[in-house]
Amino acid sequence: MDRDGGFVDLRERPGQGSRLANFLSGGLWPATLFLGVYFVASIATRLALPHSLTLDEAEQSLFSQYWLAGYGPQPPFYNWVQNAFVSIMGISLLALTLPKFVMLLLCYFFFGLAAREIDGRAGFVAMAMLSLLLLPQVSYMPQQDLTHTVAVLMATSLFFYGLFRTLARPDWMGYALLGLAIGIGTISKYNFVLLPAATVVAVFADREWRARLFDVRILLTAAISVTIIMPHALWLLGNLDLATKGTISKMVEANAPHGIARIARALGSLALACLAFGALALVVFAVAFKKQFRPALKMSTRWTRLLGIMMLVSLLGVVLVILLAGTTKITERWLDPYLLVLPLYLLVKFRGAGADIVASLKRFLPVFLTIMAITLIPLAAKTVTAGMTGSYTRINYPFTLVAETLKAEGQPSLIIAGGTHLGGNMRLRFPGTPVVDPGRPIAGFPPLDSLKSPILVIWPINSDTVQQPPFALPPEVSALGLTASPVQSLSFPHEYGDGRTGLKLGYLWLR
Structure with a gap:
């Protein structure tokens, strides 16, 4: 058992149940293969529709003509990846679709690696990976029209893997992964920077883990992240208005009130965004583990304290942005770096309260399959039935x-x-x-x-x-x-x- 009472036997044998559940209980690689099939189906669904482009696809198509250190209000990481695909494959809908789903698959994969650092049981890892389907920002929205947000999801999962590895068994690789994730995340979405800042606070709060912040290997983290960020940072210095005006305008509603009324509206928007982001995961877990729900509320381990502080401090950072930037509107996707870890946080809480997370995989599988099927339908259905509904995409x-x-x-x-x-x-x-x-x-x-x-x-x-x-x-x-x-x-x-x-x-x- 680990110090938090979780089993770490990697040789765990699948229990009785459906073939798919038994297959997925094999852990990281079976779950990755399963999700890979799902994303192949997602790509096939998009290619089966007319090849006219969504807004984000069109932007990537247009910008794929040239390599720049910055393209406008969004950082350039996704553009660079997209340009690499187009350089190899030529411009096509497939070339515009592949990067998004490759990054999504990597998001789930890195999340599985992160979960394995907390609980090495194969079934727990599979549950953690598939639990991301309970977050609409991860399962549903990317099927519609997202690009840069998908990149930050991938970077966030990589960040948690690097962090958990560094805390559990510090080595050069863990610190290097942290630097890679911080660099990629920062040039994927600017709001990512609150996550490593909140992490410093959370790690410092633990007496033993605090030493990781003063390890000489953290210089490697800094060197790698700065190397990745620097080309765009230099561009940003001369193009600050171009890079910020689009984002700020999206966060400030027209005819918004001023003073206390504005702050109250913004805080209400933040609360609704948090609810929309995590409500489904919380409700599903609460129903599935109803006997352990109340004990889980009181359960606390080093890992849950770490993740709880990280989420809390990150959201306090959003509140600070509201106070300083005149923000009135917060959407769920801006919370991706801060709340992506919520399903893992809940799983660790319920595990500590006595829930059998591994055995529950079979019970959760119909929920996961239903979500996967539902996320494939809306865009195709809306496109094909547009003549009847009058709602065109x-x-x-x-x-x-x-x-x-x-x-x-x-x-x-x-x-x-x-x-x-x-x-x-x-x-x-x-x-x-x-x-x-x-x-x-x-x-x-x-x-x-x-x-x-x-x-x-x-x-x-x-x-x-x-x-x-x-x-x-x-x-x-x-x-x-x-x-x-x-x-x-x-x-x-x-x-x-x-x-x-x-x-x-x-x-x-x-x-």
Whole structure:
């Protein structure tokens, strides 16, 4: 037994039950394989839908044309990974989909490694990994349209693995993993930085673990994290307004009250976000382990104290942001780094109260399978039934017909597209052609040898009257002195639509 009363026999044999439950009770690798099949199904579901892009997919498509130290309000780690996939595979929906689900699988895998440092029983590790399905921010939302958030989920799981390994059996590898996770997490989402700060407080509170903070090997943690962060940090110094204005605007509601009323609204938003993030996991565990529920509330071990302090201090950091930044709205995904460990925290609490976590895997399996099935349905169902419901997603946009029509008129050397979503879809449909969004210009892009006739200028229109493009042409293009064709329009019905509602675009050619 470990010091907290948990068994650590890695040779535990699966009990009687379903074949799948017995297979999963093998621990880390069987659970990883099982989740890998689930994510293959997720990828197949997305590829079976029309290949028009969601907003985040379109942004990644557009930005995959160039490597930068920073791209705007979001840190660049996910962009770099995405660009690596596109560099190898070429631009395609598969190349835009793979990084997200690879990172999600790694999130579950690293979480399993972290859980194994606390309780080495194979069944406990599998339960911990699958319990992440109880968090909608991990199971449901990534199936819709997330990118940078998925990267921070992966980094957070890696951070907990490095932390637990360093606390349980400190070695150079543990400190190196911490540095890697801190570096990746910081350039995935800026709010990640509260997690290592809260960890310092939590570790310092334990008399024995406190020595880990003063171990010389922590310099390796610092060196690795700084090396990873530095390129973006240097960019950030000169682009602070660009990097922060988008995030701040999302956190402040229009016509928000001031003073105490604003703070009260923000704190209420934080409380609701915490509830939305963890309520399902708490309710499922409370129902499943109802006899141990009250004892679990009082149960405390070194691990639960550590995790409890980390979550509490992180949320206090969010409160500090509310007070200093004028925030009025907190969403669940901003809590990902701080509350991702909640299922593991609950499992350790219930384990300490006498619940048989390993034997419960079979009972929990129908819940996990139901969640996995449900998360695959909404996006596909909403897309396919859009004509009946009148609720269209961006995946319904008929960009296949748009591209076929434009290609019949000519092959552009450059595309100037109004908006990131349109630009990303044009990039997917014209893979060899540079695409520019005038609203998000990039210095030095496109290359000068692409600035030649013909150039396609295209933009969305919301009325029957087709007017000139609602943006100025890049000065490099204007300097070419090309002649603009008359403005034309395209209108096609949405895929899976009612035949009446559709996409309208204005365009012209510069020759």
